[in-house]
Amino acid sequence: MSPRPLRLRCAAGALAWAGLLAGVALGADAARSAPAATTAAASQPTAAQPALPWPAFDAQVQLAQDDPDAALAGLRALAAKGAGARPLALARGLVAAASGRAELHGQALSALAALNPDPVAAADAALLQAAWADAADDPQTAQKAARAAVDAYASACTPARACDLQPRWLALHLLSRQDRRRGLSSAALEHAMAALELARAAGDGAYQALALASAADAAGLMGDAVAEQRQLARAQSLAQADGDPLLRSRVLIAETRMHRRRGDLEATRRTAEAGIALARQGGSLRLESSHQANLSDALVALQRPREALQAVDAALPVVRRLGDRRTERVLMHNAALAHIGLRQTEAARREMGLVLAGYRQGGATADQAQALREYADAYAAAGDLPAALELFHAERRLAAEMMAANRDAALAELRKRFDHEAQQRRLEQLGLERTLVNTQLDNRAALQKVWAAGAAVVLLAAVLVALMVGRVRRLRRRLEDNQERLREQSRREPLTGLHNRRGLQETMQARGLTQAFEGALLLLDIDHFKRINDRHGHAAGDAVLVETARRVREAVGPAAGDADDDLVVRWGGEEFIVCLTGPRDNGAAAAGRAARAQELARRVLEAVGGRPYALPDGGSLRVTVSLGHACFPLEPARLPLSLERAINLVDMALYTAKNHGRNCAMGIVMTSATTPEALSALEIDFDLARSEGRVLLERLNGPPADDAPATGAPGSTREAEALRV
Structure with missing residues (x-):
């Protein structure tokens, strides 16, 4: 079988939380002017800083993507100037997530917890949990925390209490990213468009460009090539107007993934190389490494494994130093494919083992299944058919487990719905029975006064009982029919109607x-x-x-x-x-x-x-x-x-x-x-x-x-x- 262009090979790290704030803050001049602008922002706080202080911290957060020590020094300088406790804790937590510093991350969470019952501080804490889990390549935890952060910001941020754009935007973007990893492309598109509306309301073109790039990626995964092209063109126009090379480089990540999905390998390679050049121009080693990962993927697919390994070797030391685990895993995955192409069996198996273990540990079942399929295709192309067959069977077993889990979840939802309907019918039945009992008591009282009227009431009650019994029987038959239909549905595959x-x-x-x-x-x-x-x-x-x-x-x-x-x-x-x-x-x-x-x-x-x-x-x-x-x-x-x-x-x-x-x-x-x-x-x-x-x-x-x-x-x-x- 020929190799398949799966999404695992392309690094989406530059569209993740790490580096998203770089060069696109509301205080754009500070974000683009390096340490000198940072010092100016720290030494000249505005009158509005206590209420909306986040732009003063943004330059340090974006600096942490490539130099976390310098970013922490800048935050200490801001703390000495009397910066607010909540934005300072949030900024430190984001720097900790970018650099993988667990102790600093814990300190930031403790500082936010001490601000209880501030609802915005609680939302910031959920955002830090999501950012940390995403940087650690733990999609399950990241999705839950990002969902909690989005809901908390929606509740805490009211017309009476304005909130900063960047943290709310980042929570929505993180949630969209985890949706894509779970295969929920429509939900990913919905959350990306919500982030776009937030940036549009604030009048921030750079954030709009990044949200549009994310929406284009989700539309491409849904197979909507027209929407993908349209949104990507809008993102490129905004990035070009902004003029920041790092912003243009990040938008090129989405374009690289679009070409890869469409099987245009030469366009994928050219776009990745253009992204590397822009990242170097902007001075971001992290972003350059993400493009190197995409370039290695294109070179593997073009059957140029030695050049792919060169790209991997150029990027791996940087992402390991910066603690970028997801991009590191993508690079190791592409290295394994290159080793397979070069018939370097031991090196390939070593890299494969590390990648698959990481996906299992993080609960990324879909990524694990696609990795197995890519390895099997690579072995088949290399002529090692027994190894390919073994991996194909492993991928098939994992796919069957995912299908079973999805089926069980659907069945549980159906059972819950049917149980609720049965309970509602039971309540209706009890209400009718109570009405019947009350009617009978009234009839007895009336019988003592007027025998004739009592006889008529008793006859009416008998008719009502007969009607009720008939209705109960019909309801019971409907419930049995629904249960039988549910059993049959569990044996059928919904798309084709065939047995499963x-x-x-x-x-x-x-x-x-x-x-x-x-x-x-x-x-x-x-x-x-x-x-x-x-x-x-x-x-x-x-x-x-x-x-x-x-x-x-x-x-x-x-x-x-x-x-x-x-x-x-x-x-x-x-x-x-x-x-x-x-x-x-x-x-x-x-x-x-x-x-x-x-x-x-x-x-x-x-x-x-x-x-x-x-x-x-x-x-x-x-x-x-x-x-x-x-x-x-x-x-x-x-x-x-x-x-x-x-x-x-x-x-x-x-x-x-x-x-x-x-x-x-x-x-x-x-x-x-x-x-x-x-x-x-x-x-x-x-x-x-x-x-x-x-x-x-x-x-x-x-x-x-x-x-x-x-x-x-x-x-x-x-x-x-x-x-x-």
């Missing part, structure tokens, strides 16, 4: 086929699906998944996915499984299933690749799949296999199909394994077994492209010269 992993496991368990599977399995994977998402957007990717599911169901049969014998399953991502079962095993049934599996593989290849897909934007796209299939138990020994091992074998056949040109099917015809041990050895190194003739595969080619030379109808060929017995 849980649906397959439960169905096979009900048929008694999980430990000794009998039937045919087809595992297919959409070729170059990542490229579809990158070039046409995620909406087009979803449309391709839905249409592929429909075509596969149509190829299997009109009731595929619901019939007793056939099951079509979305296995995960762009993978699908077709499971053919039927009567318990006998010779005729097995032969029939094998023939049907071979014929079905041909129909699936033709159904998917035979005609183009219509895209949501009105265009069209040709899509192909790679496919592995087999009929179990395997001939001739017919050793029993669990469902999990059967899927693993057809996965190896699928992997072989992908490494033999894609747009084809590889079917396992038979194997020489006559013992469980021999079968296990075959699974351990499938490629070796295939090359030695211990397993016989049959290849079936998919339909050729319209512009390809005619080769006749799709045909099949058998691999391996002989079957070793």
Whole structure:
């Protein structure tokens, strides 16, 4: 498989909190004039400084990005001039986060806690927690703290009590950043636009430029290329008008990521080099290192690993000295990919281990899964197929865990909603019952006065009881129907409507086929699906998944996915499984299933690749799949296999199909394994077994492209010269 341009390789550190305040404060002259302007701001406090003192500290916060010791000296000078306790503590905390100084960070939090019950001080404390967690590459903690800071500022900052722009803006920007890391692109865009409105209300063009760059990045992750280009153009215009080279360099970070998502590697390289030049002009080693990380990513993708390592070596000492852990991890990730490309196995595994351990420790599950996928692609490109297969399986297990976690969260929300509805119905029922009891008591009193009127009331009460009983029964039936629908939804994948992993496991368990599977399995994977998402957007990717599911169901049969014998399953991502079962095993049934599996593989290849897909934007796209299939138990020994091992074998056949040109099917015809041990050895190194003739595969080619030379109808060929017995 070819390497995929995943977001892990691009450093977004220059769009993070570190360095965002540099050169863009409301006191712009102070932020751009180095220590001399800092001294002037400290020695000439304005009358408004006690109420809005933050601009006096801004130059020191931005200085801390490259020289934290000088920044702390400047803050001590401001403290000697009688600066306010709250802004001084906030500034020290941000300097501590930028330089990784835990003791100083703790002191800043203690100083803010001593100002209790000041609500703005509480919001500042939450902001410091978010900034520290973000600098330490702890996205879970950073997201919670940033959310708390945004809410606290919204509550504390009123028309009667004005707040500084920069801390409120930074809280929103940090929250948008964590949303992007969690894959919540729409939420990231919403918070970036809120930061833009805040900067626009204050009339600060530099902050507007940075918020627009962040919004463009979120729009790009959502697949909205038009909005991404428009917002990035506005950010570049504002940065150009401002004239600050550091601001222009930061906006170039977003442009670099845009080119990388679109697969324009040369544009990615040129933009990163331009960002390095501007960062050097502005004198920011931290920002220069972030661009070096992006440059190393582009060089790896351009298959220039030695140059990529040079870029990594130039940036790593700087980010380690400055305590920039996230950029350090990106550089180490790109170094691992470069070592893989250079066949430097030990160095690659060492770097990989450190990167993956960091993602696990920080709870960045999505980053960990994408890192595994990139490493697997790099090993596949380098020809180390066993290592690639091992990493692909690890990534698939992690993706399954994330899907299960998302499904469980959705189910919990549904159960909560249904429980609430049931409780509301119970309250309604109790209210009606109470009304009924009151009516009966009134009837008894009336009975003592007028027997005739009492009889009529009793009759009315009986009618009400009958109506209530009928209503309760109807409510109970509705509740049971909802519970059954909920169980069915947990077995279905919402995008395509197919069964999911849980649906397959439960169905096979009900048929008694999980430990000794009998039937045919087809595992297919959409070729170059990542490229579809990158070039046409995620909406087009979803449309391709839905249409592929429909075509596969149509190829299997009109009731595929619901019939007793056939099951079509979305296995995960762009993978699908077709499971053919039927009567318990006998010779005729097995032969029939094998023939049907071979014929079905041909129909699936033709159904998917035979005609183009219509895209949501009105265009069209040709899509192909790679496919592995087999009929179990395997001939001739017919050793029993669990469902999990059967899927693993057809996965190896699928992997072989992908490494033999894609747009084809590889079917396992038979194997020489006559013992469980021999079968296990075959699974351990499938490629070796295939090359030695211990397993016989049959290849079936998919339909050729319209512009390809005619080769006749799709045909099949058998691999391996002989079957070793």
